[in-house]
Amino acid sequence: MARITEVRAREVLDSRGQPTVEAEVICSDGIRGRALAPAGASRGSAEAWESRDNEAERFGGRGVRQAVRAIQETVSPALRGMCVTDQAKVDERLVELDGTINKKRLGGNAIVAVSLAVAQAAAHAHRLPLYQSLVLSALDIGYLCRPAEGADYLLPMPMVNMISGGLHAGRHLEVQDFLIIPQHARSFAEAIEIIYTVHRSLGNLLRAQGYEADLVADEGGYGPRLRTNEEAIELILSAVKKSGLREANDVVLALDIAASHFYNEGLYELTTLDRKLDSAEWIEQLLSWVKVYPIVSLEDPLAENDWAGWSELMKKLGNRIQIIGDDLFATNLQRLRRGITQGIANAVLIKPNQAGTLTETFLVMREAQQVGYRRIISARSGDTEETWLADLAVATGAGQIKIGCITRSERLAKYNQLLRLEEELGERARLARPFA
Numbered sequence: 001m002a003r004i005t006e007v008r009a010r011e012v013l014d015s016r017g018q019p020t021v022e023a024e025v026i027c028s029d030g031i032r033g034r035a036l037a038p039a040g041a042s043r044g045s046a047e048a049w050e051s052r053d054n055e056a057e058r059f060g061g062r063g064v065r066q067a068v069r070a071i072q073e074t075v076s077p078a079l080r081g082m083c084v085t086d087q088a089k090v091d092e093r094l095v096e097l098d099g100t101i102n103k104k105r106l107g108g109n110a111i112v113a114v115s116l117a118v119a120q121a122a123a124h125a126h127r128l129p130l131y132q133s134l135v136l137s138a139l140d141i142g143y144l145c146r147p148a149e150g151a152d153y154l155l156p157m158p159m160v161n162m163i164s165g166g167l168h169a170g171r172h173l174e175v176q177d178f179l180i181i182p183q184h185a186r187s188f189a190e191a192i193e194i195i196y197t198v199h200r201s202l203g204n205l206l207r208a209q210g211y212e213a214d215l216v217a218d219e220g221g222y223g224p225r226l227r228t229n230e231e232a233i234e235l236i237l238s239a240v241k242k243s244g245l246r247e248a249n250d251v252v253l254a255l256d257i258a259a260s261h262f263y264n265e266g267l268y269e270l271t272t273l274d275r276k277l278d279s280a281e282w283i284e285q286l287l288s289w290v291k292v293y294p295i296v297s298l299e300d301p302l303a304e305n306d307w308a309g310w311s312e313l314m315k316k317l318g319n320r321i322q323i324i325g326d327d328l329f330a331t332n333l334q335r336l337r338r339g340i341t342q343g344i345a346n347a348v349l350i351k352p353n354q355a356g357t358l359t360e361t362f363l364v365m366r367e368a369q370q371v372g373y374r375r376i377i378s379a380r381s382g383d384t385e386e387t388w389l390a391d392l393a394v395a396t397g398a399g400q401i402k403i404g405c406i407t408r409s410e411r412l413a414k415y416n417q418l419l420r421l422e423e424e425l426g427e428r429a430r431l432a433r434p435f436a
């Protein structure tokens with residue numbers, strides 16, 4: 001079996017033009033694997049630490065040379081000789097080497113790049129496509145990848161960003177992400193066609209109303225200067241209506257509110273309303289949105305530390321819609337376990353770079369699977385040209401994916417990979433339809 005001989009690293013750029021870490025694992029018999037670390041803007045406090053050089057004279061302090069050095073000087077010698085197909089052992093070694101709770105020593109960005117590069121090299125060593133090789137590593141730690149019935153593989157239902165606010169688009173609106181879900185699509189390819197139709201219709205509508213519709217936000221969606229969150233929702237619904245889709249309810253809505261980012265001293269600061277709401281008032285607002293609009297999923301509806309608010313909202317909505325913890329859980333097993341005990345959500349966003357390693361990501365998914373929490377594989381607002389996220393979603397049968405809009409090639413790299421995998425798998429795969 002292929003053994004690791006060296007891990008190289010370099011500083012490259014992500015989709016926002018910010019430095020990020022690329023790791024390259026080199027094995028005996030010429031096998032290699034390479035991966036880049038994605039980076040978030042609206043980060044949860046429990047995420048793996050992102051190492052930045054803080055040297056003002058380089059990349060405004062955002063350089064990642066320390067993380068690169070950590071890989072070259074610490075990780076590379078420590079992984080030498082290890083079997084590249086033993087993802088769990090390699091990840092364990094990485095966690096050990098770091099030795100801190102939040103991966104502050106080596107940097108989460110260094111660790112995740114190495115962990116994913118190892119996965120890529122393992123796929124080459126197995127002579128398998130990445131999604132099949134990932135199934136083996138997930139099974140190793142007891143995560144069951146196969147969907148219960150019907151097919152060998154589950155393609156993920158996409159939730160797709162149409163309009164951005166919050167930290168991803170100059171903070172005009174509080175809600176960070178207004179998304180659509182083509183709930184009745186029969187295939188991934190059909191899902192993409194529906195998304196295209198609505199996206200285009202929305203662009204025409206925005207232009208007709210004098211809004212900016214030619215520039216894109218961090219995740220590729222529109223970032224018009226709207227006055228209220230409701231306006232964004234209404235525009236999307238009008239765009240769906242005008243798009244000529246046969247059934248109006250073919251498309252439903254999801255919001256990523258990322259509420260931590262406008263939560264201050266116990267209050268939700270709504271600049272669009274010029275008001276500060278306490279948790280109960282904010283929950284009332286959310287309930288009224290869910291009542292009026294076809295919203296099937298809310299992500300981070302409350303701040304990551306407002307656990308009382310979360311459990312209140314869960315009591316009111318938990319049996320009707322999907323309530324996702326992103327900043328809340330930060331793909332962190334301890335946080336997820338605490339959340340499960342307290343019953344504060346019913347779904348978890350899965351971002352490998354929040355966890356740090358692939359194995360820790362699988363462990364979080366396993367935990368979620370065991371208690372029936374839904375799992376949504378997610379890109380970051382600062383992402384890369386790589387496609388592994390699509391393979392991860394198919395390998396784990398997660399059932400849902402969130403990549404951003406259908407513009408910007410760091411997003412399309414993943415959408416296009418899912419189209420390829422759908423074609424390759426043919427009858428062996430079906431599209432998950434968790435909302436239909």
Ligand code: PGA
Pocket residue numbers: 039040041042043256258326378379380381382
């Ligand atoms: P981030 O945003 O990558 O900036 O954290 C994505 C999200 O909040 O889901």
Ligand code: ZN
Pocket residue numbers: 256258299300326327349
């Ligand atoms: Zn989020």
